[in-house]
Amino acid sequence: MTILNQIINGIQIGSIYALVALGYTMVYGIVKLINFAHGEIIMVGSYFTWYTMSRLGAPAWAAVLGAVVFCAVLGMVIEKVAYKPLRNYARISLLITAIGVSFFLQNAVQLIFKATPRMFQNIFPGSLKLGGMVFSMSAVVTIVVSVILMIGLSLLVKNTKIGKAMRAVSEDKDTAQLMGINVDHTISFTFGLGSGLAAIAAVLYCSSFYQIEPTMGSMLGLKAFVAAVLGGIGSISGAVLGGFVIGIAESLTKGYISSALADAIVFGILIVVLIIKPSGILGRPENEKV
Amino acid sequence: MKQSILRNNKFRYLLNTLAVVLLYLLIIFLTSGGILNRYQSNMFIQIGYNIILAVSLNLSCGFLGQLPLGHAGFMSVGAYASALFSMAVDLPVYIEFPAALLIGGIAAGITGIIIGLPALRLRGDYLAIITLGFGEIIRVVILNLKFTGGAFGLRGIEKHSSISWVFLCTVITIFVIHTLLKSRHGRAVISIREDEIAAEASGISLTYYKTVTFAISAFFAGVAGGLYAHYLCILDPSNFGFMKSVEILVMVVLGGLGSIIGSVVSASVLTVIPELLRSFADYRMVIYSLLLIIVMIFKPSGLFGRYDFSLGPAIDSAFRRIRGLILRKGGAKNK
Structure with missing residues (x-):
């Protein structure tokens, strides 16, 4: 494998991390909660897609759409x-509740579908030749879909009314309420949006790794969260940047150093960045008030 | 008069020692008197090291007010250090085992200082994340080292953890942490939890107290790891993952942040409940997680809040209540 291939791999997994990290960062920005259940939402989304496609025989687009709606509602x-x-x-207490929810989803799915891993069929078969290089179709789709979603999301947050409300609530909940913003609706919408993105990330993840199990969400969620913190939690462009950095670092470590040490290196990067710049690469430093 | 005796420090030490000895005799009676079977008796060992883990985490979480998510990492350092020591030397048990536990504790404590110095510059959620990162790094490093057995685990550790040893260690842990918190240093630690800026303005060195408290917390986690290693006799790095840290944190938060009795009770209950639910093996983790969510929603400060139990005043107030009842009865008769 050439270094270019490794980087493409890194961008592919990195864009999945980035999609998940967006959910973490939006929720953190708005309610200051590390939503540990977010990783489990990816897992639920994967199981939903797998079940509707291989058991109910639904077409891929319907399964994906169903998963997005299901996860958003969840x-x-x-x-x-x-x-x-x-x-x-x-x-x-909120953090512990989030951990409880994540435990619950994991074990409920394990109860229903058993702990054995399930095979996932490749939704995007084939490959694409471009300038003498061969890309797998799933890599191309993953990167293109993620980039479109990220652009869409930043347009939504910047230009629409609900996006403005989200920014206002994350800045100051009480003042936002005084300005006539429905805080409950905004928070609800943020969770729905984040979970919907997680469902799409789930489908993209499954189409590149072909295997799902009830515990798949925790490590994926943890790394996406690391990506969000690395880029600066609360910042949307930071989450995207963090996702790509983590993805490429992981892929290069696996390719050139040791695949066993990949996780340690990912966390090592996080620690170094946090010590040098505690608010993350693109985060705003918080001033301390007495 | 009674009040003055019960408030007297020497008398209270005597009373507490007596209570501890009675509790020990009760446990020994239950386990070797044929009332509990071997499986049930072993649960006391699990309860013991879980109490040590929970109380030590409560020190840095409930009293210092930080949120570390890497307690299992310290536990694993202690477990491996003490297990490797006891496998390497061949001494009588009553020298070898305490020495092994001490080495486990010190190794974990030093790791605590190394991690604490950079990590404690951050606060709140960032501290949680960075300790989580360190915890995972410790696990991956153990997984990739030669002398720790890697992914196959460390086998052939002698079984030294008996109920008496675990009981002794638990009592020492609770005693040390309790007396530490009642001392001048303990008040400094609690003042950091209440308000860091005010504490610093009053001349308390934040870095010193945070690092030392973190190291003490890690030390006891290491001791618990040593007990764990010499109880199971096999160490597997996958048992010290993020989920283990969360499990310990759940014990602390359910019992109440800043309540030692809370940690003791919830560590005991949360060790026993999963075993009781064993007959519903499929549903037990679902029930466990629902229980966690429900307790948090209805009692967010944990079951005991910040309440702490001490024997002297408790007996004192019980006496007074009884005396009040008798006096009231007597008064009613006189009328």
Whole structure:
């Protein structure tokens, strides 16, 4: 494998990390919660797609659409049931609840579909020849879809009314409410949007790795979260940048150093960045008030 | 009069020692008297090291007010260090085992200082993330080293952890952390939790206290790791992942951040519940996680909040209540 191939691989996995990291960063920006259940949403999305396609025989586009809607609703329901009652309490209780939700989803899926890994069929078969290089179709689709979604998301946040509301709520919840913004709706929408992106990330992940299991969400979620922190949590362009950095670093480590040490190197990069610039690469430093 | 005796420090030490000895005799009676079977008796060992883990995490989480997510990393350093030591030397148990535990604790404590110095510059969620990162790095490094057995795990550790040893270590841990918190240094630690800026303005060195507390917390996690290693006799790096850290954190938060009795009770209950639910093996983790969410929604400060139990005042107030009842009864009769 040439170095260019490794980088393409890195961009492919990196764009999946970036999509998931967007969900983390939006939720963190708005409710200051590390949503540990986000990784599990990817897992649920994967199982939904697998079930509708291989058991119910649905066409791929319907399965993907179904997964997006299902995950978005699931994300909103989780927020309403588990996080909303705790919004005004200590953040650590919220964090523990998020961990509880993530445990619950993992074990519920394990109960229904058993712990054995399931094989996922390749949705995007074939390959693409371009200038003497061969790219797998799933890599091309993953990168193109992710880039379109990222551009769409940043347009949504910058130019629409709901995007403005999201920015206002993440800046100051109380003031936003005084300005006539429905804070509950905005938070709900953010969870739905993040979870929908996670569902698309799930489909893209499955089409490149062909295998799903109930615990697949935790490590994927953790790395995406690392990506979000690396880029500067709360910042959308930071999440994208962080995703690509983590993806490429991981792919190059696997290719040239050792695949066993890839996770350690990913976390090592995070630690170095946090020590040098605690707010992340593109994050704004927070001032401390007495 | 009674009040003055019970508030007397020497008398209270005597009372607490007596209570600990009674508890020990009760456990020994239950386990070797044929009342509990071998499987149930072993649960006391698990409860013991889980209590040490929870109480030590509570020190840095509930009292210092930080949020470390890498406690399992310290535990694994202690477990491997003490196991490697006891496998290398051949001494009588009563010298070898305490020495192994001490070495495990010190190794974890030094790791705590190395990690704490850079990590504690950050606060809140960032500290959580960076400790999580360090925890994962420790696990991956252990997985890739030769002398730790790598992914196959470390086998052939002698089984030294008996109920008596675990009980002794648990009592020492709780005693040390409790007395530390009641001392001048403990008040400094708690003041950092309440308000870092105010504490610093009052002349408390944040870096010193944060690092030392972090190291003490890591030390006891290492001791617990040593007990764990000499109980299971096999160490597998995959047991010390992020989920293990979360498991310990859940014990602390459910019991109440800043309550030692809370950690003790919730560590015991959370060790026993999964075993009780074993007959519903398929559903047990689902029930466990639902329980966690429900407790958090209805009692976000944990079951005990910041309440802490101490024997002297508790008996004192019980006496007073009984006396009040008797006096009231007597008064009613006189009328």
